[in-house]
Amino acid sequence: MPHSDSLPTPPPAAVEPETLPPPQTAPAPANEDASFAQLLEQYSAESPAAGPKTGDRMEGVVVNLTADAVLVDIGAKAEGFIPIEQVRSPEGELSLHPGDRVPVIVEGRDAEGTLKLSLLRPSHPRNFEDLRLAHEENRIVSGKVMGLGKGGLSVKFGESRGFLPAARSGAHTQEEMHALVGQEVRARILKLEPGRNSVVLDRRAVLEAERAAAEVAAIERLHEGDIVEARITSLAHYGAFVDLGGIEALLHVSDMSWQRLENPAALVAIGDAVQVRVLKIETQKRRISVGIKQLGRDPWEDVPNKYASGQRVRGRVLRTTDFGAFVEIEPGVEGLVHISEMSWSRKQPRPGDLVKPGEVVEVVVLQVKPEERRISLGLKQALGDPWEEAEQRFAPGTIVEGRVRNLQAFGAFVELSEGVDGMIHIGDMSEQRLKHPSEAVKLGETVRVQVLEFDRGKRRIRLGMKQLAPKPVDLYIAAHQAGEVVSGRVVRAYPGRVQLDEGVEALCPSAVQPQPKFEAGTLAAKLSAVWKKPGAEPQPVQPAGVQLKPGETRKFRLTALDTEKHAIEVEPA
Numbered sequence: 312m313p314h315s316d317s318l319p320t321p322p323p324a325a326v327e328p329e330t331l332p333p334p335q336t337a338p339a340p341a342n343e344d345a346s347f348a349q350l351l352e353q354y355s356a357e358s359p360a361a362g363p364k365t366g367d368r369m370e371g372v373v374v375n376l377t378a379d380a381v382l383v384d385i386g387a388k389a390e391g392f393i394p395i396e397q398v399r400s401p402e403g404e405l406s407l408h409p410g411d412r413v414p415v416i417v418e419g420r421d422a423e424g425t426l427k428l429s430l431l432r433p434s435h436p437r438n439f440e441d442l443r444l445a446h447e448e449n450r451i452v453s454g455k456v457m458g459l460g461k462g463g464l465s466v467k468f469g470e471s472r473g474f475l476p477a478a479r480s481g482a483h484t485q486e487e488m489h490a491l492v493g494q495e496v497r498a499r500i501l502k503l504e505p506g507r508n509s510v511v512l513d514r515r516a517v518l519e520a521e522r523a524a525a526e527v528a529a530i531e532r533l534h535e536g537d538i539v540e541a542r543i544t545s546l547a548h549y550g551a552f553v554d555l556g557g558i559e560a561l562l563h564v565s566d567m568s569w570q571r572l573e574n575p576a577a578l579v580a581i582g583d584a585v586q587v588r589v590l591k592i593e594t595q596k597r598r599i600s601v602g603i604k605q606l607g608r609d610p611w612e613d614v615p616n617k618y619a620s621g622q623r624v625r626g627r628v629l630r631t632t633d634f635g636a637f638v639e640i641e642p643g644v645e646g647l648v649h650i651s652e653m654s655w656s657r658k659q660p661r662p663g664d665l666v667k668p669g670e671v672v673e674v675v676v677l678q679v680k681p682e683e684r685r686i687s688l689g690l691k692q693a694l695g696d697p698w699e700e701a702e703q704r705f706a707p708g709t710i711v712e713g714r715v716r717n718l719q720a721f722g723a724f725v726e727l728s729e730g731v732d733g734m735i736h737i738g739d740m741s742e743q744r745l746k747h748p749s750e751a752v753k754l755g756e757t758v759r760v761q762v763l764e765f766d767r768g769k770r771r772i773r774l775g776m777k778q779l780a781p782k783p784v785d786l787y788i789a790a791h792q793a794g795e796v797v798s799g800r801v802v803r804a805y806p807g808r809v810q811l812d813e814g815v816e817a818l819c820p821s822a823v824q825p826q827p828k829f830e831a832g833t834l835a836a837k838l839s840a841v842w843k844k845p846g847a848e849p850q851p852v853q854p855a856g857v858q859l860k861p862g863e864t865r866k867f868r869l870t871a872l873d874t875e876k877h878a879i880e881v882e883p884a
Contacts, residue, residue: 569643646686655730
């Protein structure tokens with residue numbers, strides 16, 4: 312052991328160890344009286360019939376107290392005495408009185424042969440023999456910490472010393488180890504080796520046992536709902552630990568204040584005295600939860616009477632998340648602005664791009680659920696619904712520009728303004744047949760469109776692109792004049808339709824409906840003759856016109872070119 316060299320060397324076995332001082336400090340006999348006293352003491356120790364011997368433990372009765380000694384009757388021929396200093400407190404009070412029964416140990420005899428006694432205190436060993444007995448009886452012993460050495464502390468017990476390892480000291484830091492020097496500590500003897508005068512101590516086990524006993528007593532004393540005084544002992548990111556007088560309890564950060572508290576150190580500090588309410592006691596686990604905010608009124612109790620759907624309120628942004636932002640509308644009352652209620656835009660923004668923690672914003676109360684302690688808030692509702700003015704801005708026939716926000720197989724969605732989208736059907740993109748909208752527009756491209764339809768109730772706007780593109784018929788009209796002879800292919804005989812160019816058709820008003828003709832001898836001809844009534848009036852002659860044959864190509868004269876109606880009329884040339 313690191314301290315074994317400093318322990319006193321045991322005296323010869325023939326003499327009790329505790330009666331001899333260390334050899335280097337033993338004084339020589341000053342006179343014959345001193346020599347006689349020593350011989351008398353040695354004789355008394357060697358003679359069993361001579362009375363109490365040095366080291367004997369017995370019980371005595373206090374007979375009298377003098378200025379410097381306590382006289383004790385131990386049943387011997389003469390009384391023994393205890394030095395008065397052993398029974399006087401630092402304040403000067405005496406712990407013994409005449410008639411008290413006290414355990415004592417025989418220290419020896421003074422120069423006059425009177426028995427010198429000491430109070431027998433099992434918890435305060437004076438030598439290695441006392442330590443051995445304490446170890447056998449598994450007693451807790453008290454000693455004074457003399458110094459800090461390698462791996463632990465040196466503890467003095469009268470003439471002997473013990474070693475208290477750092478791991479068994481109960482100290483958690485080096486500073487706590489230094490603070491024990493000079494203090495009296497209580498410990499159990501973990502290991503004792505008489506041959507080496509080695510004593511190893513365990514203070515941690517004593518502290519743990521005392522703490523467990525104190526916790527049991529405290530739990531029996533406390534009840535849920537009690538309001539008690541406490542002291543802050545440590546802080547953590549999730550709360551603080553408080554001493555309730557024998558047991559530590561957890562003061563969670565959520566129970567410190569009705570307002571959201573990110574850092575417990577913002578409200579309390581180590582050593583602060585606080586008043587708390589006992590919230591929960593787990594007897595088996597010896598755990599207690601306490602709270603501070605429960606001592607005040609819950610602000611949510613007034614929420615149903617203060618807030619209603621549609622109400623505009625102002626609040627402070629506490630924090631943002633991926634799904635929205637939390638806004639405190641009064642101390643201890645916060646609501647959620649969901650990401651879908653932050654902007655009218657179809658493209659979901661990042662909440663952190665719209666609001667910042669600490670910013671004061673105006674919001675609209677959407678829903679209140681006091682039983683769930685939830686309030687739904689809307690930010691976009693406070694900014695105004697863009698569809699309220701969209702009907703005036705985007706009336707049918709209006710030509711506007713917008714950004715292509717989304718492409719689908721049936722068309723494209725175009726953002727006309729924040730929160731207002733319109734849709735271009737694939738059939739309204741081009742006069743030509745398209746397989747996919749991407750053939751006409753690209754994602755993110757700005758396009759020029761015409762409003763075709765506006766539905767305020769369904770929040771729908773139909774847009775068109777081809778309506779703004781020059782039509783082939785308009786280009787043809789611009790390139791020709793009335794009276795001009797052109798070639799055309801008959802598309803339909805009646806009513807007459809003639810294709811003049813790719814995508815350009817004209818009407819031929821003079822085309823007449825062809826009359827059916829039946830060949831002689833056919834069933835149709837015979838039926839026609841049978842159905843013909845005798846004496847029937849002759850059929851009226853068909854008006855003059857031209858009979859067109861589908862698919863034939865011939866010359867036509869342009870008779871009318873109407874730019875407003877995008878129409879052309881022709882007659883056979």
